[in-house]
Amino acid sequence: MTAMTAMTSVSEPQGGVGASAWQPAADRFTRQEYPPVGRSGLRLGRIALGLWHNFGAADDEAQARAVLRRAIDRGVIHLDLANNYGPPPGAAESLLGRVLRDELAGLRDELIISTKAGYVMGADPHGDGGSRKYLLTSLDQSLRRLQLDHVDLFYHHRPDPNTPLEETMAALDHAVRSGRALYVGLSNYPAPLLRRAAALLRQLGTPCVIHQPRYHLLDRGPEGGLLDALVDEGIGCIPFSPLAQGLLTDRYLDGRVPADSRAARPGSFLRPDMLDEPRLRRACALQTIAAARGQPLAGMALRWLLQRPAVCSVLIGASRPAQVDEAISAAAAPALSGAELATIESAALG
Template identity: 65%
Template sequence: MSHTPAPSRYDRQPYRRSGRSGLLLPTLSLGLWHNFGDVDRHDTAREMLLGAFDRGITHFDLANNYGPPPGSAEVTMGRVLREDLAAYRDELIISTKAGYRMNPGPYGEWGSRKYLLASLDASLKRLGLPYVDIFYSHRPDPDTPLEETMGALDQAVRSGRALYVGLSNYSAAQTREASAILRRLGTPCVIHQPRYSMLDRHVEGGLLDVLAEEGIGCIAFSPLAQGLLTEKYLASIPADSRAAKGGFLKPTDITPGRLAALRGLKELADARGQTLAQLALSWVLRQPVMTSILVGASRLAQIDDALGIIAAAPLNDAELAAIDAALALENATT
């Protein structure tokens, strides 16, 4: 069956230009890193994907290894595209990536031309699409020449498999060099996807400046630090949470100092009439180079909560200073 999207979907949030490109992205985009694999309920995933589109979220971000198992998030997205959104493909931005381990053997990860283009072909098959809108190099390869990796991205565009290319997890210096190579090839880098949140500010050490100088847009992943910057962990560690499952987020990440910082941030959020998650998203969005923010979700209500930042007033200097003071509690409390 085909989905009929909400007529008001483009009134729900503004769209921002990615660097100096012609690509516009919604302020909030939906990431399919978790909760869209074979281990998850398809009807819940479908509800979130269609609900997101009804709310003006036109960008859906994937990677070859998202699941679990790896590849299954692309299969889920492909099924929803085929069964519900086929008529609206031209209104959607679908991105995928290659770089982390996907297949056994020497051609199953990193940044060789062999791996990147074979992975992209496999992703397109799982998605049921002739092309993706953005194809990323998911991480830099220390052993493959950067010219080869960037040449593969260029080939992806020239062969019609992708419209734009991007980078993820590249340092400031690597991004500058990669951008120069892509520019010479005639396929400019339009977007960079780094990890960025109140609890992880490493991109402020140079990467954001490089993106501004190179005219590259930015889309932050893990803006809620795997759920730490929500109110989920303020009292205890829920049994069904990511921390309890011991994946990327572990119980040892929730220290007394970090809890003190989170409680201080919660007070600031309350004063603004926001949830802690909304405050964290507003804080990431304050960066001028930020095109969009990737949010994850396990239910549609979380997407609605995130969209609450659209109507919020920008953070002022006093509030930003108060946030820095709250964050300092993490190191001041033992």
């Protein structure tokens, strides 16, 4: 019996509070648009849910399940993971595996589930990087945690200077040919390396369909050639950290760190020292523009990204169901005008 058959054969929810009573909204696919990813036939939806934060072993599982249910009700079909998401590493995949078994078994075929490998997962010689051994072993481990026989999308999470690019791309190609994944993507690759990798994958017959960079109003790195490369190669762009880990929300505009905020957590990627005067000044200026158009700062930041070249979807994080609603509303908001874009540009770079 395959992992897929095992998952769909479970008849009673295990661990899902109220799981047996929940049914996905019948109109969920009318809640957002599903543009194609680059020149592929894959469609992810304007808003996708990332499980980087809020789905670890120390997080509230009932709340995480509520976020997942709300996301699906609002038309989110893409759930994004990596082998190291937690903490501890692997915890987010294990949690989603339980939810897939308990509550979402009948929805598997409509979901796009992605995972990645590339960062440290073990102390052994093949515990990170881009070797064939690491990538395929990690993917098998991810499938066991997810209780699936394949993922829809498998990424190399970061370039590995110690492994030939040809070996890494051949491993991604093998992941598809072996039935472990349907599509492959890259993350955190600079433009020149992305072009080389895309050419290798085309030669192998397994094209790169998507790239996942960090990109938001205050971090414009992809504009230094990456977006042009993605357009040229026909590869979709799905930015992560679209709200700068919360800086592009109203939580920190006064410079204080709320006790229950992400910045207050030990090991957070948004450190209190990052709430410096230049960043806060720019965030406050952007907040003024957002207020003038009747939109939260976070919503305007998402709307801005969705108008950037090659961007087909944006990965949000959510600790509460209401944050999913806000993101879906942002995607449906009127497009930013040329004048608004110019004003935003001045504020973001000022």
